Amino acid sequence: MKAPRLAKEITLLLFVVFIAVSCAVNPVTGKRQLMLMSEAQEVQMGAEYDPQVLATFGEYIDEQSLAFLQAKADEMALISHRPNLRYHVKILDSPVVNAFAVPGGYIYFTRGIMAQFNNEAELMGVLGHEMGHITARHSVSRQSKQTLGQLLLIGGMIASEEFASYAQYAMQGMQLLFLKFSRDDERQADQLGVAYASQVGYDASQMAEFFNVLKKMSMPDEQGGVPTFLSTHPSPEDRYNAVRQDAMKWQDSLKLDTWKVNADNYLRMIDGMVYGEDPRQGFVEGNTFYHPQMKFKFSYPAGWKFENLPTQVNMAPADGKALMVFTFAEGSSLDEAASTSLQQLDLKPEETFRTTINNMPAIMALTRQVHQDKATGQEQANMITSCFIDYNNDYYVFHGVTAEADYNTYKELFMTGMGSFSVLSDPSKLNKKPERILVKRVQQTGTLADAFRYYGVQQDKMQELALLNNLELTDRLQSGKLIKITGY
Numbered sequence: 388m389k390a391p392r393l394a395k396e397i398t399l400l401l402f403v404v405f406i407a408v409s410c411a412v413n414p415v416t417g418k419r420q421l422m423l424m425s426e427a428q429e430v431q432m433g434a435e436y437d438p439q440v441l442a443t444f445g446e447y448i449d450e451q452s453l454a455f456l457q458a459k460a461d462e463m464a465l466i467s468h469r470p471n472l473r474y475h476v477k478i479l480d481s482p483v484v485n486a487f488a489v490p491g492g493y494i495y496f497t498r499g500i501m502a503q504f505n506n507e508a509e510l511m512g513v514l515g516h517e518m519g520h521i522t523a524r525h526s527v528s529r530q531s532k533q534t535l536g537q538l539l540l541i542g543g544m545i546a547s548e549e550f551a552s553y554a555q556y557a558m559q560g561m562q563l564l565f566l567k568f569s570r571d572d573e574r575q576a577d578q579l580g581v582a583y584a585s586q587v588g589y590d591a592s593q594m595a596e597f598f599n600v601l602k603k604m605s606m607p608d609e610q611g612g613v614p615t616f617l618s619t620h621p622s623p624e625d626r627y628n629a630v631r632q633d634a635m636k637w638q639d640s641l642k643l644d645t646w647k648v649n650a651d652n653y654l655r656m657i658d659g660m661v662y663g664e665d666p667r668q669g670f671v672e673g674n675t676f677y678h679p680q681m682k683f684k685f686s687y688p689a690g691w692k693f694e695n696l697p698t699q700v701n702m703a704p705a706d707g708k709a710l711m712v713f714t715f716a717e718g719s720s721l722d723e724a725a726s727t728s729l730q731q732l733d734l735k736p737e738e739t740f741r742t743t744i745n746n747m748p749a750i751m752a753l754t755r756q757v758h759q760d761k762a763t764g765q766e767q768a769n770m771i772t773s774c775f776i777d778y779n780n781d782y783y784v785f786h787g788v789t790a791e792a793d794y795n796t797y798k799e800l801f802m803t804g805m806g807s808f809s810v811l812s813d814p815s816k817l818n819k820k821p822e823r824i825l826v827k828r829v830q831q832t833g834t835l836a837d838a839f840r841y842y843g844v845q846q847d848k849m850q851e852l853a854l855l856n857n858l859e860l861t862d863r864l865q866s867g868k869l870i871k872i873t874g875y
Contacts, residue, residue: 433491445480447498466586468522488517507649511584512594519579525572585637590646592634658826666819686807709789709797716784724782725775745809748777770794774805829868836860
């Protein structure tokens with residue numbers, strides 16, 4: 388019979404055609420590599436991710452900074468390896484010190500990293516680095532090799548894996564694709580960042596100085612579910628030396644009379660930017676969570692870990708035997724919000740009833756869900772207590788999850804926390820202001836510590852602010868130098 392052999396030949400032919408179509412020339416290296424995505428598809432992907440990124444982290448609106456970033460990105464794009472691609476640069480409303488890019492030309496800086504920069508040259512090096520990931524199509528290449536794999540869920544679950552799935556369900560629609568790049572990718576992005584920054588006239592060696600700041604901060608590999616700027620990168624020492632050497636080569640090659648740093652211009656631009664956690668997005672005092680913008684509050688069990696994310700709040704005891712999640716419930720009515728949320732979670736309640744929570748309509752649901760334990764293969768059951776609340780036609784939900792064997796231990800804690808949801812009317816909580824970057828001029832020559840004392844900086848805050856300025860407290864500063872402090 389010839390049919391099996393013919394099928395194999397057809398399959399082989401299709402595979403060869405597939406590879407031929409899927410291989411594309413990398414804009415940076417000029418080499419052919421596997422790409423399962425066209426540039427048009429890449430741009431479309433970025434456009435689809437962008438609203439998810441903004442919804443998850445929140446966008447920080449600062450017209451002056453945004454205009455500056457976009458203008459610099461447009462300038463840098465012209466000398467990049469993909470000058471015809473439209474780049475979009477945005478600031479995320481997060482205190483985490485981070486910058487990242489997604490396919491299709493979308494680059495994000497957190498306000499945390501904007502506060503940490505001390506001059507335009509540092510920013511331009513990082514901008515060039517992130518643009519390098521895009522021009523070299525690092526994300527697209529890795530997705531192609533992994534068949535668009537490696538979904539990294541935003542959330543950073545604080546409870547055990549057994550209960551993390553429920554927090555993930557509560558965030559459906561908020562999943563983003565972020566891949567950790569290889570060390571080779573990161574090294575290439577560093578090289579491109581130096582090249583791009585140098586070609587638009589900036590002192591790219593300043594990016595190396597910024598790496599030292601990040602090293603001193605000792606950030607974890609991931610923050611908020613996104614690989615941080617130093618995760619999976621070469622060691623900071625190697626990276627520092629390599630970037631400085633690359634910068635020297637470019638400066639020797641281009642032979643410009645001066646290289647832009649523009650410290651004062653940059654500091655004036657970020658004067659007044661929100662610094663650290665923004666209490667308007669929610670804050671904790673004691674074991675009560677207050678949200679001034681949405682005007683609600685609720686309490687959670689004393690001693691539990693607490694995580695406030697833009698899309699949800701996670702609460703769990705230290706042993707991870709329970710998890711309580713607070714988030715939005717979408718719907719045009721309380722009934723629809725409850726029905727939709729339970730359906731998304733594939734929960735079929737054994738008991739539901741209507742009630743009120745501090746004079747607000749509510750629906751309670753109790754579900755027993757059986758699952759197979761991954762370790763033992765035996766069936767186990769979780770108990771999920773859900774509370775849907777109608778707060779002036781905005782719908783919220785608490786999900787409390789624990790193993791059936793522990794249900795009696797946590798039942799009352801869940802009910803007490805859910806029952807504490809109430810209207811926030813205390814002016815002292817509603818009007819709590821965020822801390823901001825304040826740029827000041829050194830009044831007389833002396834140490835950084837002297838300058839801090841002149842402006843009333845408390846002793847326990849000085850080391851943090853020294854790092855914010857990338858200086859030591861003992862460094863001597865000339866009169867007239869601009870420095871950053873924080874205040875209200």
